[in-house]
Amino acid sequence: MSIAPAITGPALSLQNVSRYYEDVKAVENVTLDIAAGAMIALVGLSGSGKSTLLKMINRLVEPTSGRILINGELVDAVDPHVLRRRIGYVFQNIGLFPHMSIARNIAIGLELAGEKTGHAERVSELLDLVELPQDMADRLPHQLSGGQQQRVGVARALATRPGLMLMDEPFGALDPVTRDSLAGEYKSLHERLGLTTIIVTHDMAEALYLADRIIVLEAGQIKADASPKQLLSGQVGPEAEALVAIPRAQAAHLSELGKS
Amino acid sequence: MNMTAWQDAFRRVPELLAAHVQLSFSALLLAMVICFPLAIWATRNTRVAGVILGFASLIQTIPALALLALFYPVLLGLSALLGGGISALGFLPALMALTLYALLPILRNAVTGLTGVSPAARQAADGLGMTASQKLRLVEAPLAAPTIMAGIRTAAVWTIGAATLSTTVGQASLGDLIFAGLQTQNWTLVLTGCLASAGLAIVVDIILGVIERAIRDRRKMVAWSGTAAIAAGLLFALLPSLQSSEDDVVVIGAKGFSEQFILARLIGSRLEAAGYQVRYRDALGSAVVFQAVAAGDIDVYVDYSGTIWTNQMKRDDRIVSEQMIEEISSWSEQQHGVTTLGALGFENTYAFAVRPEDAEGRSLRTLDDLALISSEFVFGTDLEFLERPEWATVRQAYPLAFREARSFNPTFMYPALSSGEVDVISAFSSDGRIAANGFVVLEDNKGAIPSYEAIVLLAPDRGTDQKLRSALKPLVGRITVENMREANYKVDRETDKQSPAQAASWLDDIIRKGDGQ
Numbered sequence: 192m193s194i195a196p197a198i199t200g201p202a203l204s205l206q207n208v209s210r211y212y213e214d215v216k217a218v219e220n221v222t223l224d225i226a227a228g229a230m231i232a233l234v235g236l237s238g239s240g241k242s243t244l245l246k247m248i249n250r251l252v253e254p255t256s257g258r259i260l261i262n263g264e265l266v267d268a269v270d271p272h273v274l275r276r277r278i279g280y281v282f283q284n285i286g287l288f289p290h291m292s293i294a295r296n297i298a299i300g301l302e303l304a305g306e307k308t309g310h311a312e313r314v315s316e317l318l319d320l321v322e323l324p325q326d327m328a329d330r331l332p333h334q335l336s337g338g339q340q341q342r343v344g345v346a347r348a349l350a351t352r353p354g355l356m357l358m359d360e361p362f363g364a365l366d367p368v369t370r371d372s373l374a375g376e377y378k379s380l381h382e383r384l385g386l387t388t389i390i391v392t393h394d395m396a397e398a399l400y401l402a403d404r405i406i407v408l409e410a411g412q413i414k415a416d417a418s419p420k421q422l423l424s425g426q427v428g429p430e431a432e433a434l435v436a437i438p439r440a441q442a443a444h445l446s447e448l449g450k451s
Numbered sequence: 452m453n454m455t456a457w458q459d460a461f462r463r464v465p466e467l468l469a470a471h472v473q474l475s476f477s478a479l480l481l482a483m484v485i486c487f488p489l490a491i492w493a494t495r496n497t498r499v500a501g502v503i504l505g506f507a508s509l510i511q512t513i514p515a516l517a518l519l520a521l522f523y524p525v526l527l528g529l530s531a532l533l534g535g536g537i538s539a540l541g542f543l544p545a546l547m548a549l550t551l552y553a554l555l556p557i558l559r560n561a562v563t564g565l566t567g568v569s570p571a572a573r574q575a576a577d578g579l580g581m582t583a584s585q586k587l588r589l590v591e592a593p594l595a596a597p598t599i600m601a602g603i604r605t606a607a608v609w610t611i612g613a614a615t616l617s618t619t620v621g622q623a624s625l626g627d628l629i630f631a632g633l634q635t636q637n638w639t640l641v642l643t644g645c646l647a648s649a650g651l652a653i654v655v656d657i658i659l660g661v662i663e664r665a666i667r668d669r670r671k672m673v674a675w676s677g678t679a680a681i682a683a684g685l686l687f688a689l690l691p692s693l694q695s696s697e698d699d700v701v702v703i704g705a706k707g708f709s710e711q712f713i714l715a716r717l718i719g720s721r722l723e724a725a726g727y728q729v730r731y732r733d734a735l736g737s738a739v740v741f742q743a744v745a746a747g748d749i750d751v752y753v754d755y756s757g758t759i760w761t762n763q764m765k766r767d768d769r770i771v772s773e774q775m776i777e778e779i780s781s782w783s784e785q786q787h788g789v790t791t792l793g794a795l796g797f798e799n800t801y802a803f804a805v806r807p808e809d810a811e812g813r814s815l816r817t818l819d820d821l822a823l824i825s826s827e828f829v830f831g832t833d834l835e836f837l838e839r840p841e842w843a844t845v846r847q848a849y850p851l852a853f854r855e856a857r858s859f860n861p862t863f864m865y866p867a868l869s870s871g872e873v874d875v876i877s878a879f880s881s882d883g884r885i886a887a888n889g890f891v892v893l894e895d896n897k898g899a900i901p902s903y904e905a906i907v908l909l910a911p912d913r914g915t916d917q918k919l920r921s922a923l924k925p926l927v928g929r930i931t932v933e934n935m936r937e938a939n940y941k942v943d944r945e946t947d948k949q950s951p952a953q954a955a956s957w958l959d960d961i962i963r964k965g966d967g968q
Binding site: 303 | 575594
C-alpha cells in the first residue's frame with residue numbers, strides 16, 4: 192500500500208437489489224449508481240430499509256436478488272471476509288473490543304491482513320487523523336468517552352486504507368455538540384482522503400450538511416434521489432418533503448427567536 | 452490418638468495424592484476438550500444448546516457413586532465386544548465417570564460466556580472481516596474467558612471431591628484412606644484422607660480464583676503466575692509416580708473389611724520378602740473383585756468358596772467343602788484362567804448372631820428357633836447381604852420374616868446389635884467381635900448356608916509365576932479360625948487398635964512359629 196495522501200474511492204452499482212424476510216420486503220428492487228468519491232446519505236424512518244441496503248454492500252446481509260458491483264466487480268466474487276477487509280465499516284454501537292488496548296483496536300485490521308510491522312506508526316498517524324491525543328493508545332475502550340470511542344471506531348475503519356466507507360448512523364448515540372464536530376471532521380477527512388462514503392442517518396439535517404447526494408427510502412424503495420439543494424427547494428416529492436420539513440421548521444423557529 | 456497413627460496415615464498421602472491429582476486433572480482436561488467444541492456448537496445453534504445442557508444436567512442428577520459403579524459393566528461389555536484389552540477397573544471407569552460429572556459446570560459457563568459476548572463486538576468483528584475462527588480466537592474466547600474459568604473452577608472442586616469415591620472401582624485416590632479408615636474404625640485415617648482432599652480442593656480453588664480474577668481484570672502477569680503455580684503443583688504431584696519405575700508390581704486386591712485388609716498385607720509382606728513390589732487395591736466391591744482378577748487388574752486376592760459358588764457359578768446345591776473347592780478350582784481355571792492357589796485353612800461364613808440375653812431368654816439355638824419369633828426381630832446386615840443369593844437360600848430353608856431389615860457398614864453392625872438397634876445380625880464367623888461381645892451364633896441346622904473357606908486366587912498371568920506361587924504356598928492351610936479372629940479383633944476393637952499391617956505381621960509371626968522357624 193502506498194502512503195499517498197489521497198486515494199480515490201471506488202464507484203458502486205446496485206442493480207435491482209431486493210431483500211425479503213419471509214413476507215416482509217425490507218429492500219425492494221433498488222437500483223442505484225454511486226460515483227467514485229461521492230458522499231451519499233441514505234435517509235428514512237426506522238424500518239425503511241436503509242440499514243439493510245447498506246449492509247448488503249459489505250455482505251453483512253445477503254440480498255434475496257439483484258447484483259452489487261464495486262468498481263465493476265461483483266461483491267460475491269470473493270469470500271465475505273476478504274470483501275469486508277477492503278471496506279471501512281462504522282456503526283452506531285461502535286463495537287470496540289473491550290479487552291484490547293486502543294492501539295490494538297485500531298490496528299486489528301492490519302493484524303487480520305497479516306501485516307506484521309508498522310502498526311505503531313500507523314496507529315499514531317490515525318490518532319492524529321481523528322484528532323485524539325497519542326497517549327490514548329495504551330488505554331482500554333471503557334476509559335474513553337462516547338465521542339472518543341467513535342473517533343477510535345473511525346480510525347479503526349480507516350486503518351487498512353479502504354476506499355469505501357460504510358457508516359450506519361455513526362454519530363447517532365452521541366451528544367449534539369460532539370456529533371456536530373465529529374460530522375464536520377469526518378466530512379473533511381472524506382474529502383482529503385478522496386473516499387467514497389455511504390452514510391445511513393435518520394437525521395435529515397445531518398444528511399443535508401454532510402452529503403452531496405441524498406437518497407430517501409420508504410418501505411424499502413427509493414422515494415427521492417436528489418442533491419441537498421434540490422431537496423430544500425421542495426420539488427422532489429412528498430416523502431422527502433416530510434423529512435426536510437422538520438429541520439426547516441426548526442431553523443425558522445430559531446431565527447424567529449433570534450429576531451424577537 | 453497417638454502420633455505414630457498420624458505418621459502412618461500421612462506416609463500414605465504423597466502416593467495417593469499423586470494418584471488423586473492425576474485422576475482429577477485428567478478428568479478435568481478431558482471434560483474441557485469435550486466441552487469447548489460443544490459449547491461453540493451450542494452458541495451457533497440454540498436447539499443444540501438445549502439438548503447438550505439438558506444431557507449434562509441429567510448426568511448431574513446421578514449420584515457420583517452410582518455413576519462410577521455404572522461404568523464398570525459398561526466397560527466390561529465394551530471390552531467383551533472388542534475382544535478384551537480394556538480394563539474395566541481402576542483409572543478408566545473413574546476417569547470416565549468424573550469427566551461426565553465435570554461436564555455441566557464447564558459447559559454451562561462456556562455457553563453463558565460465549566453467548567454473553569456483546570452483539571456490537573460481534574458485529575464489529577464481522578464488519579472488520581474476521582473469519583469465524585478469528586472471531587472466536589480474538590473476540591469471543593477472550594471475552595468469555597473469565598466466565599469459562601469460573602466454570603472450570605467449580606468443576607475442579609467437584610471433581611477433586613468426587614474422586615475420593617473412585618476407590619470403590621479400584622482406582623487409587625485419597626478415598627483409599629477414607630474407605631479403609633471407615634472399615635477399620637481408624638478415624639485418624641479417615642481424617643487424614645478428608646483433610647488431604649479438602650486441602651487439595653481449597654488450594655486449587657484459591658489459585659483458580661486468582662487466575663479467574665486476573666483474566667477479568669486483564670492482569671496477564673498474575674494470570675500466568677497462577678497458571679505456573681498450577682503447573683508446578685501438578686509436576687510436584689506427579690513426581691512420586693515418575694520416579695517409581697514399575698518393573699514387576701503385584702497388585703493385591705481386598706474387599707472392604709478388616710480381614711481382607713489383613714490378609715492382603717500378609718500376602719504383600721510375603722511377596723515383598725520374595726523381591727516383588729506390591730500395591731494394594733483396598734475396599735473393592737465383592738461383585739467386581741472376581742472380574743478384576745480374571746481381567747488381570749489385580750494379581751491376587753482372597754475370596755471365599757461360598758461366594759464364588761453362589762455368585763459366580765450360580766450354584767445352589769450343597770456339597771462337602773473339599774469337593775466344592777476342587778470344583779471351584781477347575782471352573783475358575785477353565786472359564787476365566789484364574790488359578791486357585793489353595794485354601795488358607797479357616798472359614799468365614801455368614802453367622803446369624805443374637806445378644807446372649809435373647810438367646811437365653813427366648814431359648815434361641817438354631818435358625819429354626821429364630822424363624823418362630825422373627826416377626827418381632829429387627830434384622831441388621833452388611834450392605835450386600837440382602838441382595839445375595841445366600842439370603843434367598845436361607846429364606847427358602849427357614850420361614851424368616853423380620854419386622855424390619857437394616858443395612859450397615861460391617862463396622863457398625865456389631866455396635867447396632869449390642870445397643871439394641873437391631874436384634875439379629877448376619878455376622879461373619881471369623882470376626883473377633885462376636886466372641887468379644889459374647890454374641891451367640893445360631894446354628895444353621897438345615898445346612899442352607901454354603902461353606903466359605905478362604906481361598907487365594909491368582910490372575911491368569913500369575914498362575915504360572917512359580918516365584919510368586921512358592922512365596923505364597925506356605926500360607927496355604929496355615930491360618931486357623933482362632934488366629935484369624937484374634938487378628939481381626941486387633942484391628943476392629945474400640946481401644947488399642949492396630950493397623951491391618953500390624954495385625955498381619957502378628958499373624959505372620961504365628962504362622963512362622965508354627966512352621967518351627
